[in-house]
Amino acid sequence: MTKLDAPAPESASAPARRGPPAKATAQGNGDTREGILDAAEDLFSKHGFYGVTIREVAREAGVDTALVHYYFGAKRALFDAVFLRRAEVWNSERVDAINRYARDPGPDGMTLEGLFEAFLRPPFQWSLKGGPGWKHYAALVAQTNANPTFGGETMARYFDPAIRRLIELIQQIMPDAREVDLYWAWHNMSGALTLTLGETGRLDRLSGGLCRSGDLESACDYMIRFAAAGFRAVCAPEGRAG
Amino acid sequence: MTKLDAPAPESASAPARRGPPAKATAQGNGDTREGILDAAEDLFSKHGFYGVTIREVAREAGVDTALVHYYFGAKRALFDAVFLRRAEVWNSERVDAINRYARDPGPDGMTLEGLFEAFLRPPFQWSLKGGPGWKHYAALVAQTNANPTFGGETMARYFDPAIRRLIELIQQIMPDAREVDLYWAWHNMSGALTLTLGETGRLDRLSGGLCRSGDLESACDYMIRFAAAGFRAVCAPEGRAG
DNA sequence: GTCTATAGCTTGATAGAC
DNA sequence: GTCTATCAAGCTATAGAC
Numbered sequence: 279m280t281k282l283d284a285p286a287p288e289s290a291s292a293p294a295r296r297g298p299p300a301k302a303t304a305q306g307n308g309d310t311r312e313g314i315l316d317a318a319e320d321l322f323s324k325h326g327f328y329g330v331t332i333r334e335v336a337r338e339a340g341v342d343t344a345l346v347h348y349y350f351g352a353k354r355a356l357f358d359a360v361f362l363r364r365a366e367v368w369n370s371e372r373v374d375a376i377n378r379y380a381r382d383p384g385p386d387g388m389t390l391e392g393l394f395e396a397f398l399r400p401p402f403q404w405s406l407k408g409g410p411g412w413k414h415y416a417a418l419v420a421q422t423n424a425n426p427t428f429g430g431e432t433m434a435r436y437f438d439p440a441i442r443r444l445i446e447l448i449q450q451i452m453p454d455a456r457e458v459d460l461y462w463a464w465h466n467m468s469g470a471l472t473l474t475l476g477e478t479g480r481l482d483r484l485s486g487g488l489c490r491s492g493d494l495e496s497a498c499d500y501m502i503r504f505a506a507a508g509f510r511a512v513c514a515p516e517g518r519a520g
Numbered sequence: 521m522t523k524l525d526a527p528a529p530e531s532a533s534a535p536a537r538r539g540p541p542a543k544a545t546a547q548g549n550g551d552t553r554e555g556i557l558d559a560a561e562d563l564f565s566k567h568g569f570y571g572v573t574i575r576e577v578a579r580e581a582g583v584d585t586a587l588v589h590y591y592f593g594a595k596r597a598l599f600d601a602v603f604l605r606r607a608e609v610w611n612s613e614r615v616d617a618i619n620r621y622a623r624d625p626g627p628d629g630m631t632l633e634g635l636f637e638a639f640l641r642p643p644f645q646w647s648l649k650g651g652p653g654w655k656h657y658a659a660l661v662a663q664t665n666a667n668p669t670f671g672g673e674t675m676a677r678y679f680d681p682a683i684r685r686l687i688e689l690i691q692q693i694m695p696d697a698r699e700v701d702l703y704w705a706w707h708n709m710s711g712a713l714t715l716t717l718g719e720t721g722r723l724d725r726l727s728g729g730l731c732r733s734g735d736l737e738s739a740c741d742y743m744i745r746f747a748a749a750g751f752r753a754v755c756a757p758e759g760r761a762g
Numbered sequence: 763g764t765c766t767a768t769a770g771c772t773t774g775a776t777a778g779a780c
Numbered sequence: 781g782t783c784t785a786t787c788a789a790g791c792t793a794t795a796g797a798c
Binding site: 324325326327328329420421423424425426427430433434438441442457458459461462463464465466467468469470471472473474476477478479480481483484485488489496497500501503504505506507508509510511512 | 566567568569570571662663665666667668669672675676680683684699700701703704705706707708709710711712713714715716718719720721722723725726727730731738739742743745746747748749750751752753754
Binding site: 594 | 776
């Protein structure tokens with residue numbers, strides 16, 4: 279069982295490593311570190327933590343296995359480093375977007391569609407236009423969110439505050455909504471978001487090519503309309519609000 | 521890369537194994553075989569294919585590792601056997617349910633809510649009351665659906681026909697809906713279903729205990745209302761139908 | 763910083779006694 | 781059918797030269 283238990287995630291007060299730099303230093307070769315993270319991000323997103331070996335990461339990064347340990351220590355620390363690298367920008371950007379929208383929603387005031395547009399578009403845009411790293415990261419987040427073992431603390435620390443802020447703003451639009459309904463509605467939306475960002479290709483096959491998993495522009499448009507209607511149905515029955 | 525490539529799934533024309541029984545034989549001890557499948561199902565659903573070792577499966581099943589290979593051959597074949605065991609009953613039951621509903625929808629005719637109730641309730645009920653094996657299986661399906669590498673062929677073979685039948689019946693309710701819209705709407709609903717059946721516990725933490733992942737009765741109720749409204753918004757804009 | 767070399771262990775799978 | 785015993789290969793991680 280030992281191996282299957284989730285290895286201890288990066289702890290706040292951990293010594294973490296022996297001597298090497300936790301981040302790229304001024305004189306040090308930051309490219310090597312970033313290259314290892316890129317390779318690990320790619321592989322972890324496709325095969326999961328246990329489906330990737332340090333050797334494969336090293337090979338894809340074009341470095342030696344010892345170097346991976348030199349920079350990141352244990353394998354789990356490498357995973358956490360991958361996950362953390364983009365977590366903050368990912369979430370701060372969409373929180374900024376909904377806060378901007380709340381400040382200046384336009385003449386008609388805030389709508390669920392407008393709010394979701396602000397909240398969802400950034401991750402979709404990163405995935406589409408941020409380069410392959412961001413696409414891999416999106417898939418990694420999707421996979422991690424669907425897995426109870428990994429990233430529990432990290433997901434909660436970085437992602438939950440963003441979601442809570444979103445729900446606060448939804449409450450401004452639907453002041454009579456019950457909180458429990460809001461969370462369940464979010465859960466439905468979150469599942470859709472997760473599956474979409476994974477780009478598994480299942481929809482392509484199911485639809486006989488009619489839909490493409492990679493068409494994230496469409497996916498985002500559909501999700502906004504689908505979720506807004508879903509929230510209204512679940513949180514504002516009998517025309518209470520919304 | 522070799523290890524990471526998806527091992528060949530159970531092929532239709534494969535010899536598969538050397539001598540041992542592919543299924544429980546009359547005189548053979550079917551309990552052992554089933555016990556191995558139960559253990560593997562549990563572990564795979566929690567840690568994924570690469571996160572589980574044959575030794576752990578054997579230990580949890582209370583048998584020797586050699587016996588696992590005796591019954592199932594390679595590790596991937598064991599995974600496929602786990603996945604296949606409940607796939608047919610899982611899907612045939614929900615297809616039967618929607619077909620029954622389509623034949624006798626009640627006085628008001630078919631509704632999206634009624635159809636989704638018929639389609640969604642069976643897997644939720646299995647997960648709630650079918651014993652731990654069914655709960656593990658639900659989580660395994662959820663995880664597999666979200667992963668591009670595994671179960672591609674198996675998922676398509678057993679699950680896609682059921683979904684296509686569901687979409688056919690939705691088309692009877694919303695005859696003017698465009699097919700592409702129906703598939704994208706399904707995709708949103710599928711993501712919610714997947715995340716819910718995984719019971720990851722993320723929602724419990726996010727909501728501060730207000731919602732419980734294990735409360736599948738509520739989860740199903742919410743999903744039906746959320747998805748029905750979502751389908752209408754996406755597939756029947758401007759009150760075309762539905 | 764980057765490498766070679768290797769320790770120390772675990773893995774999937776098999777051979778063969780019973 | 782079930783076990784013991786074992787193999788070859790692969791793994792993470794480290795020590796130490798440069």
